[in-house]
Amino acid sequence: MKKIAAAAILVSLLSGCSNSDIYSGDVYTTDQAKQVQQVSYGTIVSVRPVKIQANATNGKNENIVGSLGGAVIGGVLGNTIGNGTGRALAIATGAIGGAVIGSAIEDKASQTNAVELEIKRENGGNIVIVQKGSPNEFYAGQHVRLVSNGKQISASPRYGSAYNK
Known part of the structure; x- marks a missing residue:
């Protein structure tokens, strides 16, 4: 359970690192200073x-951190369910579902x-x-x-x- 909490904290910290102040009229880039x-x-x-x-370029969202973090958390959660083949399916389903959810969370957090x-x-x-x-x-x-x-x-x-x- 400690691994799940640590992974969740890591994903939320990394997805919160995007700097949106660059889109303000009050912030200048280093290239703009003294020009x-x-x-x-x-x-x-x-x-x-x-x-x-x-985090969008050319109309595509690049939610790599959210997708990977969600897949890891989903896979870890899936690993706690079932035995044998059932566990493998739960891990795969958890990883895929976690990736989708993680991507959606990062998408919203980076707006x-x-x-x-x-x-x-x-x-x-x-x-x-x-x-x-x-x-x-x-x-x-x-x-x-x-x-x-x-x-x-x-x-x-x-x-x-x-x-x-």
Whole structure:
């Protein structure tokens, strides 16, 4: 039983290691620090709550830690059931079921709340930005500052007496 508890703790610790702050408009990567970035301004047209899936690439979720951890825990639990062939089936079923459940848990744990901002730029045209945040941080009609390095862009509230609520 101690092995099961230890494995469960290990899986939960590893799946909680993903850093979702990189999706915030308040966090810069080391590549962005001390680099020239372009600033423009705009007004928010609409705000929509969305989620960012941190461990997805090319539309595929890569829940390796959750799947492996779940398979191990499921296999260990299956090993406690039955004898002979029944035990082998229980181990296989437990491993497969654990992998599916572990993947689903990691999938949910690696999502972060975000907002999709449609912004009308002062220099013309509308853009959409998805970044970490909550809908109550931004609102339609709010003036924002846009910072871009040519590949990435983030929005933050534009402050000053003319732009406060």
